[in-house]
Amino acid sequence: MELKWTIKFEADRDREFARWISHTVGGERIRHCLQCGLCSASCPLSLYMDYTPRRLMHLSREGFKEEVLSSASIWLCTACYACMVECPKKINITHLMYALKERAILEGFYPKRFPIPVMARQFCRMVRSSGRITESWLILQVFLRSAIWRLLGMSNLGWRLFRAGRMTMKREKIQRQHEIVTLLDSVAETRKELAL
Amino acid sequence: MPETRNSGNGSNGNGIRVGVYVCHCGTNIAGTIDVKAVSEYAAGVPGVVVSRDYKYMCSDPGQALIQQDVREYDLNRVVVASCSPLLHEPTFRRAIDRAGLNPFLLQMVNIREHDSWVHLDKQAATAKAKDLIRAAVRRVALHKPLQKRRVPINPNVLVVGGGIAGIHAALTLAEAGKHVYLVEREPTIGGHMAKFDKTFPTLDCAACILTPKMTTVGSHPRITLWTYSEVMKVSGYVGNYRVQVKRKPRYIIEDLCLGCQECITACVYKEGKTPDEFNLGLSKRKPVYLPFPQAVPQKVVIDPETCIEFKSRKCKKTCVEACGERQAIDFTQKETLEEIDVGAVVLATGFRSFDAARNAYYGYGRYRNVYTSLEVERLINAAGPTGGEIVLRDGKRPQAVGIVHCVGSRDANTNRWCSKVCCMYSLKLAHLIKERTGAEVYNFYIDMRTPGKGYEEFYDRLLDEGVHFVRGRVAEVSDWAARSSEEGKLIIRVEDTLAAFVRRIPVDMVVLSVGLEPQADAQAVRRMFNISCSSEGWFLERHPKLAPVSTFTEGVYIAGACQGPKDIPDSVAQAGAAAAEAMALIDSQFVELEPYTAFITEEECSGCKSCIPLCPYQAISFAEEKKRAAINEVLCKGCGTCVAACPSGSIHQNFFEDEEIFEEIEGVLAYA
Amino acid sequence: MRNRQLSPPPVPRGAFEPRIVAFFCNWCTYLAADLAGTSRMKYAPNVRVVRLMCSGRVDPQFVLDAFAQGADGVLIGGCHPGDCHYQEGNYKTLRRYHLLKRVLREMGIEEDRFRLEWISAAEADRLRIAVNDMVEKVRALGPLDLTPKAEEIQEEVTV
């Protein structure tokens, strides 16, 4: 068997990351976490997780960035809010998961052709270009960019949905598209200005 | 020897000679406030003759220092800047008294609780201290010598609540020769402890140690036991409380009932139909019943809600026949009000256990085999509904049992606090269940909290016995099976936080270790006795460390779980302490009341009468002949409401005269 | 994105520091302040506490005098309704408070400068919040300027 060092040194801790997590929106109470694991136990996805939500909370407040951002768990979260509603310390776990995803995408912590970030990016593009989402197109684009082969598997379902009139090729679009563009740009501006 | 500073200006003309004493309180004050600078500053305030700072003013040398100065500089006013007056005002008053100065010529400045402990900015804190001292110096100049009033103390004591704490307090007081009124809401004393089977960690049986004490209470010549009764009204003040007690009708003449229980056997109901309160509804009782075999007093109760006689007035009254010439049954009994006078009160009203149904995910009330810990206590108890057999509702023995800790504890969604006793009683239940059923027993805990004599050892014993301990808060108890092997079981879903993965554990019986809560009517009781509650609703002690059984109302003491979650040893210890405090008060024979009463300068009174309705104690009367209001000093409690309201400014309050307060206001604001 | 709402911005040195006179009931708010101390809570150092046996003792003149003597704000702390140590003193306080508020408005003293808080002996945190909040509000209002009115009040008070 191959043996690796599992020991951690203080130098391995990313203090900036630890500070960030407890200062980001939703992180107010992360230091209160008493590691009871109620989040993990109430999480419907935890059955797949490499690091349970409880461990993510602790690892992030201690600043073990690598472990946290490269964990599959943050991508498994479907934002069902079960953990947040149950948490005995009222920690906004779901929102922290969002924050971690955002950060992971920002720092490119995910496998190549990983569908979730691809999906997210396509989603944003579509919103900018037409103000609304046309699911059929979105799905199409996501698969084209992440896992073409799956399209084949899906084609049958796609066809049935198409026949049922649930897959339109017509793009949904709002009238005052320019408003969306202005809106998005304004946000970008303010963010720079206030360094958020 | 601390340095002395003689201020240049010294006495301020009108003969006022003030000494100012700034306490370091180790680093508690000196750590944040520049005490040297402060006392130097004080030395310069008009009227100040001497100003010193010292490590511990409350220490003997500290007090000696003051007394020496009083003589040496013949001071006639003293200002001590240290901790809260509620802590050491008496100390320093005594000190200057012994130096021949009237104790009320002292003014204390709170520069610890209100300053050094709550501020980080040293500059600001020091400035604040100076302001407060300057104000005190100006105020104290106007202080007048006052005398405390002495009022005799009624030697009787009221104990509210007949749980283990109330019982112990009552016995201790009675043994010491005091007469005790013990008032209990339920038909019997014994409280929660009477429901338990064994007690941790020694596993001695609760009844065996409790019932002897209960019977002694029942028969003690100096204890008046009023069960099925409630305190309705409290008036008066320390040493002289008047209390009104409501005695609910039990439809039995207590003096005549022998507790033979023949009426119960004779009742027209062959079987009990009403859920038995004492067994938490796990068994049924008749309309006429004795709460439990060892109940004290051994007097039956008739429940008018379910008794046919009360419904239809057409019952055969077989119970009356059975009672025969004793004629102890009286369907016409009415509730009565008793008035008693007592000098002190011990509140031991106990706790209520968390309503498990409030946590929907644990399925209490939805799944039949989810029990609360208290219910299981009754199941295990030999005198309980199953005669000590631990069986499920269908009579089967459980093969696997899960004990869920922290139900209604350490949870922002219900109660934030740790209920303190649950870990230990869960261990106890785990042991008893394992011992009697041989089932697989799982404990689901967040942290094991076993601080106490022999507690950790008991935990070790459980580990030896092969009980499972899974560290994690249970998310849900459900009957939903994800595998055929889970069919028909209750599945506990929890993260095994030490193994770091989620587990599903099928069991037959779930025990919810419910936490402790303040009584539902704690707020009402608190108001009645004029004491405070913590934000959680527990009765508030006067000082968390140094006055744990006293309250902010003189003569009212607290014991047991009404003050916070507590196990039996702690409750008993506290009950003893409360009893001792009450005795100390009573044996001092007199209370000294602060002289902060209001008085009227007749010539100034315009006789407008506006003050009279303001006084909650009817202390103000109107002297028709003089057309002037008059205040009865004995009735006045010194709130000062009338003073503030008097349009002609003819009412004054000792130690809180307008001029004194104006000086203080202007003092704090008049900084250089 | 920071969760700023939790941490009020620090005040620069030398900035205007409000002076607030507080009248605390001996049985509740004063004890709450003691508790805040024993539990080492931290709050703004701008308040000077005057201890009274009951908030009912607060004579409107005390408040006026405080403002006349240069206080930027006045805070009264009493027991919750129904909890008065002297049965109903705090109700009297409440009534006076409302009257006084009107008078102060007449004199052009802003609402936020005069405040009544019910704080029980157990509510140290409530006290901390109340004090900090009031100091912030008064700081925002700036120093109280009564020069036009000051003299007449002075008379009123010293009559």
Place this chain on the structure above:
Amino acid sequence: MKYAYYPGCSLRGTGRAYEESLLAVFRSLEIEAQELDDWNCCGATTYLSVDELTSYALAARNLALAERERMDIIAPCAACYLVLNKTQRYIRDYPDIKTVVSRALTAIGLEYRDRVRVRHPLDVFLNDIGVKAIAAKVVKPLKGLKVAPYYGCQIVRPYATFDDQRNPTTMDRLLEACGATVIPYTLKTRCCGGSQKGTLPEVGLDLIRYLITEAQKNGADVIATVCPLCQFNLECFQKEASGQLRDAQFRRDPLSIPVLYFTQLMALALGAPGVTIGMERSLVPIEPVLAAKEIAYA
């Protein structure tokens, strides 16, 4: 009272049946709802994970638009409902977010003053119309139809105040008013996997399988949903999910159960005259079930 109807993108795609039936119910309950003028995508849960700030601005535009009309928003899609609610909260709680959003809105000549309520049809039907009124309007009671009420996540969790977060019952009461039998369904708020089916299929499938097997074990004829994504997941992947059954016990009954929007069932009971309620769009036909229960369906 008049409402601003905010369909959201899904109701124009895979969730068309939801919109059709919802509008039908509006009509038969005489609820006045006009489509929110030029509404845009709320950003959904996806946007939050890439660019939180922006998502609030996007959602806020819709809030502002509705505010201008002085109407409550009705948001039938779970994701929209959640995002709109969340946006309101966060604007309240976080000054920074407030600044960003209000600046963005000003840039497009809008203003948000936190004066609008975001409502879900469940809430509106139960609290504004009421079970009694609805029961009175029922013409085709769903006699003997056993329904598993599936709420999913984002309606009641975490912000909804109109129902119990742990054991919601609004849909149960509405369907009972329509004459249906609501079966106990312990997983009524367990997540269906959301968009995971699209991104991490095996994960999605497991959750779907759990939900459906449980419903079938409890003898449900049909699952009622309140969310287009839940409906899509539960209906479209039954076959794949059956393939995944790992446990002999469950392999006996392969998964096959109609999954409808609760509004379709309501519309059916209210006998919405001469309009489509999207039944024909189901992949698992409902007709056989209805026929078996002798519930007439035109």
